[in-house]
Amino acid sequence: MAYKKEDIYDEPVTDALTQHYKQVIEQLGEDPEREGLMKTPERVAKAMQVLTQGYHMDAHEIINSAKFHEDVSEMIIVKDIELYSLCEHHMLPFFGRAHVAYIPNGWITGLSKIARVVDVYSHRLQVQERLTVQIMNAIKETLNPLGVAVVIEAKHLCMMMRGVQKQNSETTTSAFDGEFQKNSTRSEFLKLISARLS
Ligand SMILES: Nc1nc2c(ncn2[C@@H]2O[C@H](COP(=O)(O)OP(=O)(O)OP(=O)(O)O)[C@@H](O)[C@H]2O)c(=O)[nH]1
Numbered sequence: 001m002a003y004k005k006e007d008i009y010d011e012p013v014t015d016a017l018t019q020h021y022k023q024v025i026e027q028l029g030e031d032p033e034r035e036g037l038m039k040t041p042e043r044v045a046k047a048m049q050v051l052t053q054g055y056h057m058d059a060h061e062i063i064n065s066a067k068f069h070e071d072v073s074e075m076i077i078v079k080d081i082e083l084y085s086l087c088e089h090h091m092l093p094f095f096g097r098a099h100v101a102y103i104p105n106g107w108i109t110g111l112s113k114i115a116r117v118v119d120v121y122s123h124r125l126q127v128q129e130r131l132t133v134q135i136m137n138a139i140k141e142t143l144n145p146l147g148v149a150v151v152i153e154a155k156h157l158c159m160m161m162r163g164v165q166k167q168n169s170e171t172t173t174s175a176f177d178g179e180f181q182k183n184s185t186r187s188e189f190l191k192l193i194s195a196r197l198s
């Protein structure tokens with residue numbers, strides 16, 4: 001599991017990406033040999049490996065590493081988990097907050113593991129909808145809870161810096177399973193997450 005900084009970079013990948021980014025800089029009309037840009041291709045190569053490190057991480061393994069038997073049947077909510085991802089269409093960031101809830105069925109996991117699962121799937125090339133469902137499925141498949149809910153609110157730089165150039169639009173996606181498909185449970189969850197947001 002690549003948790004530590006030194007585990008993230010793969011030397012052949014860094015070398016190959018560095019060469020490509022040097023060409024990218026040239027094609028954009030800049031001089032990759034000028035002082036300020038000398039180390040930029042390598043920096044970008046490393047940054048991109050950090051932003052996509054989720055491909056080398058296993059969400060199921062993370063949850064299973066801190067899975068505890070506990071007889072609680074109340075809703076557990078972890079809200080305002082900040083997330084940074086890359087849209088797979090433009091490879092530009094989208095960023096915002098994830099709110100995750102589940103109703104245990106005998107098993108709980110460490111709270112930080114929920115945030116780690118958000119990181120695993122957001123550190124990949126994504127669409128917000130798939131990211132939302134993947135987080136839900138990882139919790140569903142490992143904890144077999146009575147229900148899981150995930151809401152993500154995010155802003156997409158591809159819509160802000162280019163293209164349609166809308167600075168204030170925010171996209172909300174949601175995925176509900178089990179008990180959360182019932183109106184009353186879903187309303188309770190939505191009320192609890194919006195209570196602190198306002
Ligand atoms: N559904 C969804 N769409 C996304 C996401 N991130 C970016 N997009 C959209 O992906 C679409 C790609 O559309 P294209 O027409 O192929 O690309 P484009 O010409 O760059 O489109 P514009 O952004 O409208 O200029 C755009 O409408 C983006 O807004 C996401 O997470 N989910």
Ligand SMILES: [Zn+2]
Pocket residue numbers: 087088089090091092156158159
């Ligand atoms: Zn995009």
